[in-house]
Amino acid sequence: xxxxxxxxxxxxxxxxxxxxxxxxxxxxxxxxxxxxxxxxxxxxxxxxxxxxxxxxxxxxxxxxxxxxxxxxxxxxxxxxxxxxxxxxxxxxxxxxxxxxxxxxxxxxxxxxxxxxxxxxxxxxxxxxxxxxxxxxxxxxxxxxxxxxxxxxxxxxxxxxxxxxxxxxxxxxxxxxxxxxxxxxxxxxxxxxxxxxxxxxxxxxxxxxxxxxxxxxxxxxxxxxxxxxxxxxxxxxxxxxxxxxxxxxxxxxxxxxxxxxxxxxxxxxxxxxxxxxxxxxxxxxxxxx
Numbered sequence: 001x002x003x004x005x006x007x008x009x010x011x012x013x014x015x016x017x018x019x020x021x022x023x024x025x026x027x028x029x030x031x032x033x034x035x036x037x038x039x040x041x042x043x044x045x046x047x048x049x050x051x052x053x054x055x056x057x058x059x060x061x062x063x064x065x066x067x068x069x070x071x072x073x074x075x076x077x078x079x080x081x082x083x084x085x086x087x088x089x090x091x092x093x094x095x096x097x098x099x100x101x102x103x104x105x106x107x108x109x110x111x112x113x114x115x116x117x118x119x120x121x122x123x124x125x126x127x128x129x130x131x132x133x134x135x136x137x138x139x140x141x142x143x144x145x146x147x148x149x150x151x152x153x154x155x156x157x158x159x160x161x162x163x164x165x166x167x168x169x170x171x172x173x174x175x176x177x178x179x180x181x182x183x184x185x186x187x188x189x190x191x192x193x194x195x196x197x198x199x200x201x202x203x204x205x206x207x208x209x210x211x212x213x214x215x216x217x218x219x220x221x222x223x224x225x226x227x228x229x230x231x232x233x234x235x236x237x238x239x240x241x242x243x244x245x246x247x248x249x250x251x252x253x254x255x256x257x258x259x260x261x262x263x264x265x266x267x268x269x270x271x272x273x274x275x276x277x278x279x280x281x282x283x284x285x286x287x288x
Contacts, residue, residue: 001042001043001045001046001048001049002046002048002049003048004048004049004050005039005040005042005043005049005237005244006050006245006246006249008042008043009035009039009246009250009253010253013032013036013249013250013253013254014253016028016032016035017032017253017254017257021257021258028254028257029254029261029264029265029268030088030268032250032253032254032265033250033265033273034082034085034086034272035250036247036250036269037082037085037272037273037276038082038086039246039250040237040238040246040247041078041079041081041237041238042075042078042079043234043237043246044071044074044075044078044234044237045068045071045072047064047136048131048132048135050213050234050237050244051213051245052212052215052216052230052233052234053067053071054135055213055216055220056216056220056226056230056233057135059220060220060226062226064136066226066227067230069227070226070227070230071230073287074230074231074234074235074284077280077283077284081279081280081283085272085276123151123155127147127148127151130144130147131144131148181221182221182222188221188222191219191222192222192223195223196223199219199223199225199228199229199231200228200231200232200235200281200285200288201232202219203215203216203219203229203232203233203236204232204233204236204239204277204280204281205236206218206219206236207232207233207236207237207239207243207244208236208239208240208242209242211242211245212234212243212244213245215233215236216229219233228288231284231288235277235281238273238276238277238280239273239274239276240273241266241269241270243273247269247273251265
């Protein structure tokens with residue numbers, strides 16, 4: 001909900017995998033699958049939880065009240081659906097012995113965090129708060145952008161080399177393409193006729209084959225029902241591995257681990273997510 005589903009999984013899935021390995025547990029796959037579902041569901045709740053939420057929030061000029069009125073019920077239903085699966089794992093305690101020289105302010109591997117790392121942590125924390133304020137309109141987004149760029153230049157300029165500029169350019173081109181496509185009268189009429197009254201179903205199913213962020217940008221031009229589109233693309237985040245970029249991130253992280261069982265992972269992933277998607281859609285037709 002706070003750092004996006006993608007970043008949450010990049011942060012915690014490797015930690016979970018290493019912890020399960022050290023404890024010699026055999027349910028690593030189910031744990032990672034459930035973490036992925038939890039990240040996709042939890043991210044529904046806030047505008048900064050995932051890219052499609054941020055896009056819808058800004059594209060439709062939603063107020064915080066309008067957004068949370070639409071998002072919180074969807075997230076709440078998702079949590080209720082997720083709980084039975086979570087408790088299926090069991091409640092055995094995991095015992096991991098930390099390094100003897102690890103102390104307050106140290107890293108998990110026992111190394112002491114230096115002053116530079118602490119300084120960067122503080123700066124990035126402040127930049128995160130600044131970004132949240134810009135999302136909610138407290139400050140202008142361009143002011144946040146300038147401050148962020150300047151701060152990173154002086155504290156961690158090497159990070160600019162790690163940005164996937166091709167991916168960013170791809171999204172820019174996709175936004176231009178979908179914007180132009182929506183202006184073609186025949187296309188607009190056809191898509192609107194399919195979407196009308198079926199916003200949740202169409203956006204959820206389209207997310208299964210295009211991922212929910214492209215589905216959002218593609219369909220936003222054809223409907224003014226922001227709440228239903230928000231529900232559909234977020235419900236569509238569970239399902240196939242490509243329905244959400246976060247799901248692909250978890251899969252790649254798991255496959256990079258020792259003795260990864262790719263086939264078993266995919267089987268468990270599809271079983272859990274198919275059940276979640278079916279239940280999610282069924283409940284949405286009743287409530288929305």
